[in-house]
Amino acid sequence: MLITILGIMSIILGASCFGSAYLTVMRGGPARRAWAYGIAAAIFITIIPVILAVFFAATMN
Secondary structure, three states, X not given: OHHHHHHHHXXXXXXXXXXXXXXXXXXXXXXXXXXHHHHHHXXXXXXXXXXXXXXXXXXXX
């Protein structure tokens, strides 16, 4: 159950990072910040949940 909650939290953080990247671009903020938010979002939405699912949730009894 803990692994599932961590996965959901990771996806929520990723979605908020995508939103922050969008707001940074729309408000004319620095491009470096928008890229950082975008990369963090990609990591939170794809890499972390996959690692949690494959290496932890799949091996639990």
